[in-house]
Amino acid sequence: MTTHAPRFWRCIPQRYNLKGTHCTSCDEYFFPPRNICPNCRRGAELEEYAFKGTGTIVTYTTIYSATEDFERMTPYNLAIIKLDEGPRVTGQIIHSSEGVKIGMRVRPVFRILGKEGERGIIYYGTKFAPLPKLTLQECKEEKSANGNG
């Protein structure tokens, strides 16, 4: 059977953990990683950077008719998300009671992206979920304020 294992494997750090690049010369962040900074080109100093994965939804759609690989999942939400550090990414928004809205804050979650049929490898990677209403730091502060610390 045909497999795309090497092509997928090469991008695992990007798909699992949003590892991109940061150009220290112009301070721009890139995802996916770039070999050449479009601002500085050969004058760039590029370093590896792991994005936090939190961001804001810029636009989205609900897909009802998909390619063969994704047909079983419809309807599903796809969005363009602006990561907090700057670059935008395309990603699925998982179903939640919050739905999906332009301007919504999201965080990364680990999900199955796809499979090479029944016998091939499983592609894992990052999708996005709404950020909880109360962040955990706020929860800590609230609990210690209430004397539950």
Add this chain to the structure above:
Amino acid sequence: MASGIVSYGVYIPRYRIRVDEIARVWGDGDEISESLRVFEKSVPDLDEDAVTIAVEAARNALQRCGANPDRIGAIYVGSESHPYAVKPTGTIVGEAICTSSDFTAADFEFACKAGTAAVQACLGLVSSKLIDLGLAIGADVSQGAPGDMLEYTAAAGGAAYLIGREDLAAEIEAFYSFTTDTPDFWRREGMPYPEHGGRFTGEPAYFKHVVSAAKGLMKKIGTTPDDYDYAVFHQPNGKFPVRVAKMLGFSTKQIEAGLVVPMIGNTYSASCLIGLAATLDVAKPGDRIFVTSFGSGAGSDAFSITVKEKIDEIRCAAPSVRDYIGDAEYLDYAMYAKHKGKLKV
């Protein structure tokens, strides 16, 4: 030197199906949920499996204590629904939580006690100072055949425990296991659904092993049920843990905090570990917890645990079991069957 739980993390998918809805489809009447003492169970999303659940639980464990994943020297994931028969879940977890490459990994299977077996293996490597931190995970998207009794309780969830020697949130003072060759519940290679021995899964299996392991541990370290503030037993349904607690001399109050099966079903390899996490979510420093898991085939692992001061510092930094229980969306049987892959195309 003391070793035990440095941190813990759980993950429970947000979809649920009510036991009454399953009973409606199979015509099993309205009393099933009461007789099992299970009212609803968790259902994985279309893009979730034991691996994604293990990763989310592990990420929560690391987030809770802020430990550097480079320190992890072993990853053992116990499940009866590893998506690959050959290719370990542990390596995917390692990559997803950004460990270095300096660790060992292997997947565990022992029905519902694969997770606690993984904890024991980590304790061994950690106490002997062969590794710094170990990650033990129990995660499952367990299957019950349509129309079978197991369908009412087979659920999805995961729990991850970081085992170490320093900064302990809870010390594991001792453990004891009782294991025999008992075919009460099994699944042959390549078969989609497990088989079980009906009532044979009760006294000669669950109760014999849980009681033997529990009594064996208490005898080994000289404790009695009164020495413990909490107890967590494996939860295939809401009745067995209540009955075994009584048989051993533990009160219903002691097991209350850790009894999650009525709301989420039996998460198999994660069952005891999620119950323990629910207990750690509320226990105070100095509290003692008695845990006994059960895995068909069969065996039980019993642990005696003392909660430390550190728990108060780290508890809030990741979602609690109640947080996950509270985030629920209900499915009807048709959507449930689609999610569980029961509809063959």
Add this chain to the structure above:
Amino acid sequence: MRSVSIIGIACTKFGERWDVSLRDMIAEAGVMAIEDAKITGDQIEALFVGNMSGGRFVEQEHIGALIADCAGLSRLHIPSTRVEAACASGGLALRQGVLAVASGYHDIVIAAGVEKMTDVSSGTAADALASAADREWECFFGATFPALYAMMAKLHMRRFGTTHDQMAQVAVKNHHHASFNPVAQYHMEVTIEDVDKSPMVADPLHVLDCSPISDGAAAVVLVPTETAKRFADTPIRIVASAQASDTLALHDRRDLTTLDATVHAARQAFAQAKIEPRQVDVAEVHDCFTIAEILAIEDLGFVEKGQGGPATEEGMTALGSLLPINTSGGLKACGHPVGATGIKQAYEIALQLRGEAGRRQVDEAEIGLTHNVGGSGGTALVHILSR
């Protein structure tokens, strides 16, 4: 650089052509083109053909050699080149043909386009089309081609108040135009209600907001303007040919409601032709989805940014109005055999400028424009033609 003119044009019927193959269609278009140009095969010096995905649709690459062979020209051993820029492959072939003649390298060249999309299932066709997007960072995450334009539409609606009814009006207008076009895939009219009731593909785009899967081929014959009168009574001069690129993935664009590639190519084209947008009499723009036409008329400079919806609603772009857009029916109603579209656009404009467009003729059309886009805007080609 010499000026270039079109002396012959051809377009096959677009649609689900079960009875013909890719090879049949390109031969058909080629023969019609040289007959229209009144030349013979042995006068052709070079071939340029736009084809997006022979490999995925009919498992055939090396299309350049194939085309020369099918056209019966293999014994002449002329250079034959296949170019690919996703849905802009046809426009790119036209530009390559223009450059070959303008540079003085060749004196008679054919620029053609062909796509055979119906030999595979619609699921496979959708996946092949998705390779116009960013496979690793858009498709891998579940993006479909309509989904990308749907996201542009949602943001356009949010920012500028564009409504779905305005988008649907593009489909209504283009189907009406196509009813006068013998080679169009569809001849039926649609109403806004029909569009709204058609199944949802990717919110807010319904099936009738989307151009179809089609088979078809088109070809034009190019010569230096100085010799054009020898061949044709009404040669059509190409007064501008411009091309621009942009990021492959939609999420990397500067502004998600503007196709910068179109803006840049259009600016260059108008500068080359030394005219303003308002001087254009008729245009074929890239309406792969209804929202794409709205974006196109804004980015080409025909209306202000954000005004594409209201302008369409008011009828500004309908036949008989201020600036008829897509008199062929556009991609939406004439059909979109991917590689052929850019050449079909030139065919339609040439027909208009020659005064041969029959019931869809724009009165006294002197200047026409074609606009062809690849993917979600990674490539854009703009040509300006004049009588």
